[in-house]
Amino acid sequence: MVLKSKVLIIGGTGYLGKRLVKASLEQGHETYVLRRPEIGVDIEKIQLLLSFKKQGARLVTGSFNDHRSLVEALKQVDVVICAVSGVHIRSHQILLQLKLVDAIKEAGNIKRFLPSEFGTDPARMADALEPGRVTFDDKMVVRRAIEDAGIPFTYVSANCFAGYMVGGLCQPGHILPSKESVLLLGDGNKKSIFVDEDDIAAYTIRTIDDPRTCNKTVYIRPSETILSQREVVELWEKLIGKQLEKSSLSDQDFLNIMKGQGYAEQVGLTHYYHVFYEGCLANFEIGDDAEEACALYPDIKYTKVEDYLKQYL
Ligand code: NDP
Numbered sequence: 001m002v003l004k005s006k007v008l009i010i011g012g013t014g015y016l017g018k019r020l021v022k023a024s025l026e027q028g029h030e031t032y033v034l035r036r037p038e039i040g041v042d043i044e045k046i047q048l049l050l051s052f053k054k055q056g057a058r059l060v061t062g063s064f065n066d067h068r069s070l071v072e073a074l075k076q077v078d079v080v081i082c083a084v085s086g087v088h089i090r091s092h093q094i095l096l097q098l099k100l101v102d103a104i105k106e107a108g109n110i111k112r113f114l115p116s117e118f119g120t121d122p123a124r125m126a127d128a129l130e131p132g133r134v135t136f137d138d139k140m141v142v143r144r145a146i147e148d149a150g151i152p153f154t155y156v157s158a159n160c161f162a163g164y165m166v167g168g169l170c171q172p173g174h175i176l177p178s179k180e181s182v183l184l185l186g187d188g189n190k191k192s193i194f195v196d197e198d199d200i201a202a203y204t205i206r207t208i209d210d211p212r213t214c215n216k217t218v219y220i221r222p223s224e225t226i227l228s229q230r231e232v233v234e235l236w237e238k239l240i241g242k243q244l245e246k247s248s249l250s251d252q253d254f255l256n257i258m259k260g261q262g263y264a265e266q267v268g269l270t271h272y273y274h275v276f277y278e279g280c281l282a283n284f285e286i287g288d289d290a291e292e293a294c295a296l297y298p299d300i301k302y303t304k305v306e307d308y309l310k311q312y313l
Contacts, residue, residue, distance in 0.1 A: 005111065005209050006030040008060070008073060010100065011083035012052065013045040015090075016118055016161075019201035020081055021052050027205045031057045032077055038063060064096050070103035074110060079208045081114040086135060088264035094138040101145045112208055113151050115142050118200060120271065120280060121157040121217060131263060132270020154207045155217040156293075158200040159193035159281050162225075162308045166194050169236060170229040172272050177236050177312050181245040185254065185272065188230040190279035195220050196303035203293040203300060212291060219286050220293040222302040226282055235306045239313060251277045 007024050011017040012033035024031040033052050039045045049059055062073040074080060082100060085091035097115055104110045122136035122143070146153050160166075168174030169182050170192070203220050207213040227235075237243055249257075254277065258269040274280040286292050294302065 004029045005078035006032065006076065007205075007208065008032040008034065008077040008080045009083065010034045010080065011085065011116065012057075013039075013048045014083050014085060015163075016197060016200065017083035018048060018052075019198050020083055020204060021057055022055075023198070023201035023205040024081075025052075025055050025057060027202075029205065029208075030077075032060045032073070033057050034062050034073060035059045036063050037061065038065075064099050067099065067103055067106075070100060071107045074103055074107035078110065079112045079114075080104065080110055081204065081208070082116045083118070084116045086116055086119070086139070088135075088267040092135070092138075092267075094135070094142060097142045098145055101142070101149055101151065104151050105149050111152060112154060112214065113146060114154050114156060114204065114208065115139070115146060117155050118158040118161075118204075120159070120274065121155070121219070123217070124280065124284070125274070128274060129270045132267045132274070134267060135271070152214050154213045154215075156200070156204050156207065157217055157219045158204075159195050159220060159225075160275065161200070162194045162196050162303070162305070165192070165275075166232060166305055166308050167312065169233055170272075170276060172269055177309065178244065179240050179242065181247070182233050184233075184246055184248040185229055185276035186248065186251055188233070188248065188276075189228045190276055191226055191228050191282040192275050192279070193221055193281045194225045194227065194232070194305050194308070195222060196308055199300065199302045203297060206297045206300070207293070210296065212296060217290040218293050218296070219290060221282075221286070222294050222304075224304045225302070227305055229276060232305060232309075236309050236312075239306070239309055 007029045009020050012021045035049055060073045062069040084093045086094045122139040125136035128136050169177045171183050207218050
């Protein structure tokens with residue numbers, strides 16, 4: 001029997017991070033979660049960390065401001081998954097991972113590093129618009145540091161988190177589906193990919209001990225979640241038994257509106273533009289140099305968009 005790797009999850013109390021902790025425990029890995037002293041008296045984070053401990057995780061103290069503490073934390077495990085923040089309207093700390101790369105180099109024992117990616121493949125976004133390209137540029141800076149250091153990696157390209165995009169019927173600024181109306185982005189026909197966050201975590205954990213995913217990008221592309229905005233809206237209309245009133249926003253109007261927004265909002269809107277006006281997630285074939293998660297792990301029963309939408313009824 002192959003021994004399962006010991007995993008350290010960094011950013012474990014975050015939106016995706018807490019799901020990674022759960023999936024790692026469920027899949028039987030000895031699971032360590034970084035407890036940063038900087039969280040201070042954040043009672044929600046403390047309670048969440050304690051709940052992880054109750055479920056069998058080990059809490060390990062460490063800070064991005066204390067190199068030695070990171071090295072000591074890393075020495076206890078085989079694999080490290082980082083899920084630090086990377087959404088400007090919440091927080092964007094992607095470059096902090098350069099400190100983690102330094103610590104991994106010094107620790108010298110890490111068999112696989114999964115940096116905080118989990119979205120659009122930044123390697124495909126060299127021509128992305130300002131200011132949203134900062135997300136991709138920063139993730140590429142981290143990739144270069146990993147590869148220059150010769151650290152074995154897996155990059156998980158998870159496409160759209162369903163909670164952000166399905167809930168709001170793909171409309172920026174919306175997180176719950178209306179029963180009255182919807183604004184279509186362009187013709188609403190560009191295909192996107194909507195993945196349940198718990199499924200992202202489950203696929204991610206499966207990659208860590210898999211030699212097929214070493215030094216590769218793994219795209220999570222469940223076939224039944226590849227839909228256009230119109231198709232998401234149709235599924236919702238079927239569930240509520242009613243047609244929504246539809247209007248549409250041209251690409252030029254979208255970009256003009258974007259320019260009047262604050263920086264963090266503009267970053268997010270740039271991503272919507274590339275996904276829903278350009279179709280950047282689904283307009284390419286996965287090459288031989290990458291893998292697709294559902295093909296690798298067909299036993300994982302993923303969530304279909306229709307089922308995801310049912311929670312909003
Ligand atoms: P969160 O905003 O939930 O933050 C995750 C964690 O980052 C926090 O819990 C915290 O870890 C850590 N963190 C935040 N600020 C700091 C700081 N100043 N110093 C150190 N650590 C900090 O992140 P998400 O789960 O939303 O994002 C994770 C990844 O997923 C990102 O790469 C992001 O780009 C991507 N993403 C993709 C989306 C998609 O649709 N594809 C949507 C959203 C995110 P701790 O637990 O230690 O407190």
